[in-house]
Structures are given as structure tokens and as C-alpha cells.
Amino acid sequence: MIRASLSSSGLVPLLLAASLLPPACAAQASAQLASDKGCANCHNNLTPKKKAPTFKQLAADYAPLRNRPQTLRERAEKLRSGSIFGHIDAHERLSAEEAAQLVHWLADGAP
């Protein structure tokens, strides 16, 4: 009974999808990555570069996407492609894995 209702509710695929997330959410490693990749230069919470949103603002924007891995993946790819954000090197140099990890980190609340 329980099993039947779980799978028909779509919960099982959802849990499966969640388990496929990158090990992303090891917050510490991600914070280190954000610092290594220069993200903090522009997005830090104290003195962000002019047009850059702070990590806090980004985290607030991304929090509603926390359980939407597909949307997060799309955002990560958009960031990497650079096209809509005026070609910021630090964005474009990210690998797909790094971008996905950082976007998940933001959705999880960042620093």
C-alpha cells in the first residue's frame, strides 16, 4: 500500500533525482571553490563589485530552486555560457560540474 502510493505520487523519481545531485552540497568545499574561482572577489557580502549581486542576494534568488535540479542545471549552464551576463571570465571558466556545484551551494544558502 505505502509503496504503491509512493511510486504513484512521483516521490520516488523525485528522490532518485535528488540523489543524483553532485556532492555539491558539502558546503565547506563549495565555499572554498567559490573563493578559489574568484567568485568572492565580486560577490562577497561586504564589498561586492558594483553590479554584482552579493552571495546573500544570489542565495535568496536561488533558494526557491533548491528542489528543482533541472532548473538549477539550466542556470548553471546559462552562467557558464556567459551570454546573458556580459562575459565574465570567472563565470565562463567554470566546468559544468563546478558551475552545478556552485549553483547548488547558492540555493542551499551559500556562506
Ligand code: HEC
Ligand atoms: C568580475 C566580477 C565577477 C566575478 C569574478 C564573478 N561574478 Fe558572478 N556576476 C557578476 C555580475 C556583475 C553579475 C550580474 C550580471 C547581470 O545581472 O547582468 C553576476 C551574476 C552572477 C549570478 C547570477 C546569475 C543569475 O541567474 O541571475 C551568479 C549565480 C553568479 N554570478 C555566480 C558566480 C560564481 C559562482 C562565480 C565564481 C565562479 C562568479 N559569479 C564570479 C560578477 C562576477
